[in-house]
Amino acid sequence: xxxxxFVNVVLAIALxxxxxxxxxxxxxxxxxxxxxxxxxxxxxxLVTTARADSPPYGIDYPTHRPTGRFSNGYNIPDLxxxxxxxxxxxxxxxxxxxxxxxxxxxxxxxAGIGILNDTGIQFANIIRIFQQLELFAEYQQRLAAIIGPDxxxxxxxxxxxxxxxxxxxxxxxxxxxxxxxxxxxxxxxDYSVLLISEYRKILLRxxxxxxxxxxVTGTGPIGCVPAALATGSxxxxxxxxxxxxxxxxxxxxxxMLQGLNQEIGSDIFVAANAVQMQNNFISNPxxxxxxxxxxxxxxxxxxxxxxxxxxASNLCPDRNVYAFWDPFHPTERANRIIVQTILxxxxxxxxxxxxxxxxxxxxxx
Ligand SMILES: *[C@@H]1O[C@H](CO)[C@@H](O)[C@H](O)[C@H]1NC(C)=O
Ligand SMILES: *[C@@H]1O[C@H](CO)[C@@H](O)[C@H](O)[C@H]1NC(C)=O
Numbered sequence: 001x002x003x004x005x006f007v008n009v010v011l012a013i014a015l016x017x018x019x020x021x022x023x024x025x026x027x028x029x030x031x032x033x034x035x036x037x038x039x040x041x042x043x044x045x046l047v048t049t050a051r052a053d054s055p056p057y058g059i060d061y062p063t064h065r066p067t068g069r070f071s072n073g074y075n076i077p078d079l080x081x082x083x084x085x086x087x088x089x090x091x092x093x094x095x096x097x098x099x100x101x102x103x104x105x106x107x108x109x110x111a112g113i114g115i116l117n118d119t120g121i122q123f124a125n126i127i128r129i130f131q132q133l134e135l136f137a138e139y140q141q142r143l144a145a146i147i148g149p150d151x152x153x154x155x156x157x158x159x160x161x162x163x164x165x166x167x168x169x170x171x172x173x174x175x176x177x178x179x180x181x182x183x184x185x186x187x188x189x190d191y192s193v194l195l196i197s198e199y200r201k202i203l204l205r206x207x208x209x210x211x212x213x214x215x216v217t218g219t220g221p222i223g224c225v226p227a228a229l230a231t232g233s234x235x236x237x238x239x240x241x242x243x244x245x246x247x248x249x250x251x252x253x254x255x256m257l258q259g260l261n262q263e264i265g266s267d268i269f270v271a272a273n274a275v276q277m278q279n280n281f282i283s284n285p286x287x288x289x290x291x292x293x294x295x296x297x298x299x300x301x302x303x304x305x306x307x308x309x310x311x312a313s314n315l316c317p318d319r320n321v322y323a324f325w326d327p328f329h330p331t332e333r334a335n336r337i338i339v340q341t342i343l344x345x346x347x348x349x350x351x352x353x354x355x356x357x358x359x360x361x362x363x364x365x
Contacts, residue, residue: 027086028362029105029155031211032077033132034164036111036329037220040077041068042127043111045093050112050123055311056298060319060332070111072297072319073332077107077162079339080215083355084160092135102143105159108132114169115198118181122172129165133205140210156210158362163206164274166253167219169195170245171328175232188241192248196256203260203269213358215342217272218253219246220330224282226296227327230305236294238282246275254351261352270358271351277341281323281334288337293323297331 032038036050044053044067051068052058058066060073068091069075078088089107090097097106110127112120117128127135144152174182174191182191206214222228223243232239250273257269285293297316298309307313309326316322325331330338343355353361 027084027104029103029159030077030081030084030086030089031105031136031156031159031161032089032107032109032163033129033136033161033206034109034217035113035168036070036109037167037217038075038077038107038162038164039068039070039091039109039111040075040089040107041091042093042107042109044068044091046110046127047125048112048123050110050120050126052111056309056313056315059315070326070329071332071335072325074335075332076164076335076339077109079335080160080162080342080355083339083343084359092139099146102139102146103155106136106139108135108139109164112168112172113165114167114173115165115195115202116169116173119169119173122176129202133202133209136206136209153210157212159211159213160358161206161211161214162217163203163214164217165199165202166195166249167222170219170242170249171222171227174245175241188245189248192245192252195249196252199253200256200260203257207264207268212266212268213362214269215272215355216253216257216269217274218250220274221278221282222246224278224293225328226294226299226303226305226324228305229294229303230301230327236303250275258351267352270353270355272342273349273351274338276349277338277345278323278330278334281337285323288323289321289333290323291321295322296324296327297322298325299327303327 043051052070053066053068055066061067081088087104089105092106092108112123112126113128114120120126140152140156174180224238228239228242229236254271257271260269261267281288282293294303296304297319298313300306300313304314305327319331320333322331323334341349345354
C-alpha cells in the first residue's frame with residue numbers, strides 16, 4: 001500500500017466522519033444558564049406567572065407558535081447555536097431532552113431569576129441559579145450514562161457556556177417597588193458590589209462543574225426598555241436609577257472576570273457587554289433599520305410598556321422594524337444584532353475576545 005494511498009484513505013475517512021456524523025456530535029455542546037433573555041422554555045413546565053407560552057409569543061418562530069422563548073422568534077441562544085452549526089438546545093425540563101439529544105447540550109435558564117435567591121420571588125416556582133447548577137451536575141450524570149464518564153467530561157470541558165444574570169436583581173428586586181427590602185439595606189453601588197461577589201461564586205461553581213469557555217453577560221440597558229420608559233421616566237428618557245445601576249454593574253463585572261481569569265491562569269470567562277451593544281441601536285434606531293427603540297411591538301399603555309404582552313395587546317405588523325418585542329425583551333431582529341456583535345465585536349464589546357476568535361482558538365485544540 002503506497003503512502004499516498006494511505007494518506008488518501010485517511011483523508012477520505014476523516015471527511016466522511018465530518019459529513020456523516022449527526023450534527024449533535026459534530027458541533028460542540030452548548031450550555032445555557034440565566035433568566036428570560038436566554039430561557040428556551042423551562043418555565044412552560046413550572047407553575048409560575050413568568051411564562052411566554054401563549055400567542056403572540058413565537059409569532060415569527062418557524063412553527064409560528066409560542067415556545068416559552070421571550071421573543072417573537074429566535075432568542076440569543078438559538079442564534080449562537082446556529083453560529084456553532086448546532087441545533088437549538090432544548091430546555092432541560094423538556095421531556096424530549098433524552099438520549100442523543102443530550103449531546104447537543106441543554107438550556108437550564110428560567111425566566112424571572114437573578115443572582116440572588118430573593119430576586120423574582122413574586123414569580124414563585126422558578127429555577128434559581130443554584131438549582132440550575134445542580135441540574136447541570138445531574139445532566140452530566142445522565143450524559144455519562146450514555147457515552148461514559150470520560151467522554152461526558154470531555155464534552156462538557158469542550159462545550160460553550162452562556163450565562164446571563166443581573167437584570168432581574170435590579171428590575172425584579174431592587175427597583176421593583178419604591179421601597180424594597182434591598183433598597184433599605186444598600187445604595188446602588190453597594191448592592192452592585194454584593195451582586196458581583198455572588199456572581200463570582202456562581203461562576204467558580206460553573207468552573208468546578210467543568211465549564212471552560214463561558215460567555216458572561218451582565219444586565220442590558222434596563223433603564224431604556226419600554227417598561228422602564230412607561231413607568232420610570234418623563235418624556236421617554238431612559239429611567240435614571242436602572243441606567244445608573246447598569247453603568248455600575250457592567251464595569252464591575254468585566255473587572256471581576258479579569259480577576260477570575262488571572263487567578264485560574266486561563267481565559268475561561270469572556271465578558272459580553274450587552275449594554276454597550278444595545279445602546280447602539282437604542283440611541284440610533286434608524287441606523288439599524290428600526291423605526292423605534294422606545295415602543296415595544298407587543299404591549300399596551302405608554303410605549304406599549306405597561307403590563308405584559310398577551311393576545312389582547314397592541315401588536316405591530318412588522319417585527320423587523322422594532323428593537324423591542326415586549327416591554328422587556330428584544331425582537332429576534334435585535335437579538336441578531338446582539339449575536340453578530342458577540343461573534344465579531346471588538347474588545348469594546350467582547351473582552352478579552354469575541355466568539356469568532358474563541359471558535360478559531362478552540363478548534364485548534
Ligand atoms: C441561595 O440558596 C441556596 C440554597 O439554600 C444557598 O446554597 C445559596 O447560598 C443561596 N444564595 C445566596 C446568594 O444567598
Ligand atoms: C474578533 O476580534 C478580533 C480581536 O479583537 C478582531 O481582530 C476581529 O476582527 C474580530 N472579528 C472576527 C470576525 O474575528
